[in-house]
Each structure stands twice: as C-alpha cells, then as structure tokens.
Amino acid sequence: MDVAVIGANGGIGRKVVSRLANAGHDPIGVVRHETQFEAVRERGGEPRLGDLEGEFAPALEGADAVVFTAGAGGDTGWDKTLLVDLWGARRSIDACVEHDIDRFVMISSYRAGEPLAAPDAIRPYLVAKRCADDALRSSSLDATVLRPTTLTDGAETGRISAAFESSSEDGGEISRANVAQTVVACLDTETVVGETIRLFGGDTPIEQALDPNE
Amino acid sequence: MDVAVIGANGGIGRKVVSRLANAGHDPIGVVRHETQFEAVRERGGEPRLGDLEGEFAPALEGADAVVFTAGAGGDTGWDKTLLVDLWGARRSIDACVEHDIDRFVMISSYRAGEPLAAPDAIRPYLVAKRCADDALRSSSLDATVLRPTTLTDGAETGRISAAFESSSEDGGEISRANVAQTVVACLDTETVVGETIRLFGGDTPIEQALDPNE
Numbered sequence: 441m442d443v444a445v446i447g448a449n450g451g452i453g454r455k456v457v458s459r460l461a462n463a464g465h466d467p468i469g470v471v472r473h474e475t476q477f478e479a480v481r482e483r484g485g486e487p488r489l490g491d492l493e494g495e496f497a498p499a500l501e502g503a504d505a506v507v508f509t510a511g512a513g514g515d516t517g518w519d520k521t522l523l524v525d526l527w528g529a530r531r532s533i534d535a536c537v538e539h540d541i542d543r544f545v546m547i548s549s550y551r552a553g554e555p556l557a558a559p560d561a562i563r564p565y566l567v568a569k570r571c572a573d574d575a576l577r578s579s580s581l582d583a584t585v586l587r588p589t590t591l592t593d594g595a596e597t598g599r600i601s602a603a604f605e606s607s608s609e610d611g612g613e614i615s616r617a618n619v620a621q622t623v624v625a626c627l628d629t630e631t632v633v634g635e636t637i638r639l640f641g642g643d644t645p646i647e648q649a650l651d652p653n654e
Numbered sequence: 655m656d657v658a659v660i661g662a663n664g665g666i667g668r669k670v671v672s673r674l675a676n677a678g679h680d681p682i683g684v685v686r687h688e689t690q691f692e693a694v695r696e697r698g699g700e701p702r703l704g705d706l707e708g709e710f711a712p713a714l715e716g717a718d719a720v721v722f723t724a725g726a727g728g729d730t731g732w733d734k735t736l737l738v739d740l741w742g743a744r745r746s747i748d749a750c751v752e753h754d755i756d757r758f759v760m761i762s763s764y765r766a767g768e769p770l771a772a773p774d775a776i777r778p779y780l781v782a783k784r785c786a787d788d789a790l791r792s793s794s795l796d797a798t799v800l801r802p803t804t805l806t807d808g809a810e811t812g813r814i815s816a817a818f819e820s821s822s823e824d825g826g827e828i829s830r831a832n833v834a835q836t837v838v839a840c841l842d843t844e845t846v847v848g849e850t851i852r853l854f855g856g857d858t859p860i861e862q863a864l865d866p867n868e
Contacts, residue, residue, distance in 0.1 A: 493770065518732035522778035526785060527769060555741060556707065564736035571740060571785050578792055 815856025
C-alpha cells in the first residue's frame with residue numbers, strides 16, 4: 441500500500457515511515473522542507489514537499505492511505521495550533537475526499553474526548569485535536585482515530601493496551617515506537633475502520649488489542 | 655419567542671438583545687459576569703450567568719432559540735479563540751441538541767468560508783469560526799450561519815445586501831445595528847434555515863434580502 445505520512449519528520453512520523461517500509465508498504469514522507477528529505481529516505485520513504493498552510497494536496501498523489509501525525513508542536517503559538525493541527529488536518533481530510541484516498545488514520549490525543557476535563561495548559565490543544573477528529577469521523581473516509589496517552593521514547597515491545605470508545609478503561613504512558621507499530625497494524629485491520637481508540641502501554645499483542653474478537 | 659443571546663454584552667450581542675425586545679421577543683442575555691447584568695436589563699433582556707469555559711448549559715433553560723455571538727475578542731490570546739470562539743460554540747450547539755432547542759443563529763465572519771485566502775493576521779480566527787460553523791451545519795439543529803463583513807458602528811437603516819452560498823456577490827462594510835436587525839429577522843424567516851449567508855451593507859430591505867423569492 442502507498443501510504444502518505446503527513447508530518448513524516450515528527451517523533452511518531454519518523455517511526456511510522458520506517459515501520460511501514462519494514463512491513464512492505466511504500467511510505468510517502470510528506471515534510472515541509474527539502475532539508476528533511478534525506479531523513480525520510482534513510483527510513484525507506486519517498487520524500488515529498490507538502491505545506492499544510494500552503495501548497496499541499498499534490499503531495500498525496502497516488503496514495504492509498506494517509507496517516508496524519510503533523511502538529512505545530514509546543515514551541516509555536518496557539519495560532520499555529522489552529523492553522524496546522526486543526527486546519528491542516530481539515531485540509532488533509534478534504535484532499536483525501538477529493539482524490540479518492542479512502543483510508544485515513546489520525547494520530548490524536550488521549551484527552552481529546554473531553555478537552556475541558558484536562559489541565560488548563562493543554563485544553564486549547566485538545567480542542568483543536570477533538571475538532572479535527574470530529575471532522576474526520578463525520579467525513580466519508582474510512583477513518584481510524586488513535587488517541588495515545590503520554591508518549592515516551594521507550595522500546596518497541598509490540599504490546600499495548602487499547603480502549604475502544606465504549607470502554608472506560610484507562611492506562612499509562614506508551615512509547616512512540618509502539619504507537620507507530622499500531623498505526624501500521626491499523627492499516628491491515630478492517631475492524632478498526634470507524635473506531636476511535638485510546639492507546640496505553642500494555643501487555644496485549646497489538647493485533648489482538650485492535651481486534652479483541654479475532 | 656424566548657431567545658438566548660450568548661455573548662449578550664458584545665458589540666453585536668447588546669444590539670441583538672434590544673432589537674429582540676423591541677420585536678416582542680423575550681431575550682435572555684447570557685453573560686460571563688454579574689456586573690454585566692444591569693446592561694442586559696437596560697436593553698430589555700433577562701440576564702443569566704453562563705461561562706463558556708465552565709458552568710454553562712443551565713443558562714439556556716427555557717429558550718426556544720439561541721443566537722451565538724460570543725468571542726474571546728482581539729485582546730486575548732489564540733488559546734482563548736480555541737476555547738471560546740470554537741469550543742464555546744461547540745458546547746452551545748451540544749447544549750441546544752441536549753435541551754431540544756431547535757433554532758440556532760450563528761454570527762460567523764465573512765471570510766470563514768476560505769480561511770487561507772484571508773490576510774495572515776486573521777487566518778487562525780477564521781479557522782475557529784469556520785470549524786464552529788461546520789459543526790453547527792452538520793448538527794441536527796435548524797441552523798442559520800450569518801457571515802457579516804467588516805463591522806461598523808453605523809446607523810440602523812434596515813437595509814442590507816445578502817449573498818447566499820451559491821452566490822459570488824461581494825460587498826462592503828455593514829453596521830452592527832443592521833446585523834442585529836438581520837438576526838431578529840432570521841428568527842421569523844423559515845427559508846433561511848440551513849443557509850449560510852454573507853452580509854454586506856446594501857439597499858435591500860432586510861426581509862427581502864433574506865427571502866428574495868418572497
């Protein structure tokens with residue numbers, strides 16, 4: 441599968457590109473600057489320029505699926521949260537609809553389900569993520585929304601804990617490597633289409649966590 | 655009709671409260687501080703406390719319709735744009751759905767249809783407004799989205815120019831007084847339900863501008 445990773449140079453994005461390549465997919469690494477091309481190639485991806493605030497849609501050409509893991513990051517202002525995390529996601533969704541790219545995996549955030557229940561400092565971020573998630577869920581795309589809790593640079597264990605929306609299950613931090621592996625597994629798991637799933641550290645093999653009835 | 659005005663102490667909100675009272679409606683002025691109660695009463699409204707970032711839904715009790723004209727304003731950070739203009743609007747919509755308040759008039763902004771086509775400085779604001787508009791339009795409510803262009807403190811002439819979504823018509827600034835009068839007229843105009851309408855200064859009587867086939 442040709443999979444475009446939007447935000448391919450981010451903490452999760454880099455790992456998603458390499459895991460996709462390892463799994464036999466053809467990752468397209470969408471980045472904002474040509475200086476990031478080499479890093480995408482090193483991980484087995486085809487680098488392409490895409491600016492979520494500018495020229496963007498052509499970067500998705502030929503993709504069968506899109507993974508959105510772009511974000512303005514913590515060093516910019518909330519204006520960039522609006523423009524990148526929210527509107528950039530909206531533009532990505534719209535581009536997929538327009539170009540008949542049906543499959544979309546969104547990297548959201550654990551507390552996006554209830555922004556005002558979170559600490560003050562992250563509420564505006566969670567509003568942006570939640571609204572992006574809702575736009576995806578109400579789109580015509582085959583969507584999966586992943587909401588990992590606190591991210592770490594820990595090892596890839598291939599084991600996680602996953603809580604579907606109907607579950608109140610809670611849990612602790614999860615490594616970016618395990619999140620990336622979960623993204624790849626989602627692309628092969630029909631039953632997660634239409635689902636919003638919170639992700640924690642855990643002991644369940646990823647495929648089983650994503651498809652508990654299998 | 656009992657009409658709750660969210661943001662009743664704002665530039666448009668104050669005028670909406672007084673026009674509603676003059677038209678024989680019973681306006682409920684939802685404000686954030688008790689110090690604003692007297693100003694609502696002076697305009698013929700029943701003041702109620704409602705905090706879009708806190709305790710809010712009870713302020714809408716008994717309302718038949720809601721007008722959303724709250725905004726964080728230009729003196730706060732973009733975090734407040736996310737929390738008030740966007741999430742506050744979402745909470746208002748959700749509260750209406752929950753309390754069976756069917757009619758909702760949103761005061762949006764002229765360029766919200768295409769945020770990235772606007773000048774840099776207002777793009778993040780327009781993203782928030784657009785996403786709030788879209789949440790309303792995809793809700794089950796009887797919604798009207800009004801997108802006035804540059805606002806002035808000019809006189810109430812009772813005449814405007816209105817461009818429905820299919821129209822590319824453009825125009826110049828409009829007074830807050832004429833916007834407020836347009837809001838009141840919308841509540842009596844069945845045909846604007848489901849419509850998104852850009853508002854400009856103009857020479858057409860408001861009722862005729864809102865219902866050109868009448």
